[in-house]
Amino acid sequence: MTTIGQQDNSDATSSQWRNHGVRVIPSGQLDPNTAQTPGMDRxxxxxxxxxxxxxxxxxxxxIHPDAKTAAHHHGALESVIYVVRGRARMRWGNQLEFVAEAGPGDFIFVPPYVPHQEINASTDEPLECVLVRSDSEAVVVNLDIEPVEAPETVHWVDPIHPHP
Known part of the structure; x- marks a missing residue:
């Protein structure tokens, strides 16, 4: 049984949730005033x-067709990239010596402090992704790295996913 006091509290909570509950951010209202890396638009x-x-x-x-970003990392933050459209080529390492690719529907995980570079593998269509990071502030540390010319391809292998 609900008492009158509890119902009043519920109404107050409901009223508070009106302005401080679920938020929908329309696609046309994203804010480009965030940390940027040359070669991409966040x-x-x-x-x-x-x-x-x-x-x-x-x-x-x-990331525009045939473009690549500058090398960078995101400090202590973990990042998840979900590829919506296009083909992503990721390079990472101290000299960007490792490479892997991802397509629509694929997820990419970037651990803290890992130097990396995003590359649009397509010459004629943009690479569009959703990006999520483990803090509410955008942290981008742009790096001056001379990449190696022939990076090593790395396949995702774990105890339940063998090498292709």
Whole structure:
């Protein structure tokens, strides 16, 4: 049984949730005023300033056809990239000596402090991705790295996924 006091509290909570509950950020209202890396366009959807997020940053990234970003890392943050459209070629390592590719529907995980570079593997269509990071602020540390010419291809292998 609900008492009147509990119902009043529920109404107050419901009223508070109206303005501080679920938020929908329309695609046309993403904020390009976020940390950038040459070769890509990032836009924030979810962060501390926009929605009060405390532990997550989310947005989009577009890499133009045949473009590659500058080498960079994201400090202590973990990053997840979901490929929506196009083909992503990721290079990583101290000299960007490792490479892997991902296509639509694939996820990419980038651990903290890993130097990396995103490359649009297509010469005629943009690479469009959703990006999520483990903090509400965008951290980008651009690096001056001379990449090796022939990176080593790395396949995802674990105890339940053998080498292709």
């Amino acid at each position: 836009a924030a959807a979810i962060n501390a300033a926009r929605v009060g997020a405390q532990q997550i940053w989310a947005g989009t990234v577009t």
